[in-house]
Amino acid sequence: MSSDRPSGLIAKKGLELLTFGTPNGHKASILLEELKEAYGTDYVYQSISIMENIQKEPWYTKLCPNGRIPVLVDHDKGGLAIMEGAAILSYLTRNYDPKHLFSFTSDPELSHCEQWVAWQHGGLGPMQGQANHFYRLSKERIPYPTQRYVGETERLYGVLDAHLAERDYLAGAKYSIADIANFSWVNVACFAGIDLARFPNVERWWRRVGERSAVRKGTAVPSESKITNEPFLEQMKTDEEFRRKEEGFKEALEKAKEQYGYKYSSP
Numbered sequence: 001m002s003s004d005r006p007s008g009l010i011a012k013k014g015l016e017l018l019t020f021g022t023p024n025g026h027k028a029s030i031l032l033e034e035l036k037e038a039y040g041t042d043y044v045y046q047s048i049s050i051m052e053n054i055q056k057e058p059w060y061t062k063l064c065p066n067g068r069i070p071v072l073v074d075h076d077k078g079g080l081a082i083m084e085g086a087a088i089l090s091y092l093t094r095n096y097d098p099k100h101l102f103s104f105t106s107d108p109e110l111s112h113c114e115q116w117v118a119w120q121h122g123g124l125g126p127m128q129g130q131a132n133h134f135y136r137l138s139k140e141r142i143p144y145p146t147q148r149y150v151g152e153t154e155r156l157y158g159v160l161d162a163h164l165a166e167r168d169y170l171a172g173a174k175y176s177i178a179d180i181a182n183f184s185w186v187n188v189a190c191f192a193g194i195d196l197a198r199f200p201n202v203e204r205w206w207r208r209v210g211e212r213s214a215v216r217k218g219t220a221v222p223s224e225s226k227i228t229n230e231p232f233l234e235q236m237k238t239d240e241e242f243r244r245k246e247e248g249f250k251e252a253l254e255k256a257k258e259q260y261g262y263k264y265s266s267p
Contacts, residue, residue, distance in 0.1 A: 011073075015074055016073040018070060019027075019222060020048050021187055023071065023184040025070045026187070026218055026219050026220075027089060027181055029070075029219070031218070049059060064083040072088045077095075089117060089177040102175070104176065112171040113176050116171055124185050131152075132188075133149075134148075135149070135253060137152055143256035154266070156266075158199065158265075158266025160267070170182060174210050187219065222235055
């Protein structure tokens with residue numbers, strides 16, 4: 001990885017990932033680490049700091065018109081650039097997973113895998129992203145969107161919890177890109193005010209997937225993340241000021257739910 005501020009691509013061959021330590025970035029880096037362990041498929045990466053708006057610079061938007069992370073560039077395919085996490089997962093398994101260790105070749109498993117990737121891409125990710133903002137990041141405490149987006153995220157966790165009640169993985173009988181896509185967001189549940197203990201099947205699945213060495217390596221790309229559940233829960237135990245601040249977020253959420261008559265239900 002280059003330590004300089006990115007200003008263009010650094011590789012001439014192989015795979016290059018432009019990413020940051022967010023759930024969408026982790027989707028790509030986890031799978032790349034899985035492919036590296038399974039097949040020896042190497043890659044390089046650059047850290048695209050979204051706080052510095054590097055993803056909006058002209059050199060980057062030529063690769064990703066949407067100005068978001070991540071982007072995968074395949075230098076061995078003429079510098080083909082792929083944006084959007086779900087598309088990157090599909091591209092990598094289609095081209096670099098010949099034994100289909102993380103993918104499927106036929107129905108019903110193939111369609112089930114695709115539907116859970118789509119479910120995350122269209123539902124869990126966008127809703128939890130809004131929950132992150134209004135629950136924790138917004139400078140102004142706004143009750144309605146806070147309870148709306150946290151509540152919808154809770155509903156989606158209920159869907160996931162019910163699906164995982166009698167299975168170990170989301171699609172078929174094995175770990176796949178469906179699990180990778182959804183794990184990346186469940187792995188930051190605490191940041192959005194979601195209590196994983198309320199969803200025991202999701203919590204068991206999260207711990208199972210999180211024990212994989214490639215997953216641990218992937219969630220440390222481009223650097224160790226401070227917003228994932230494990231460091232968050234540890235800080236809750238050891239940092240009194242952090243715990244008081246978090247209790248304030250929780251109190252504001254409960255007041256917002258009460259104000260608008262929120263009642264959890266799923267699906």
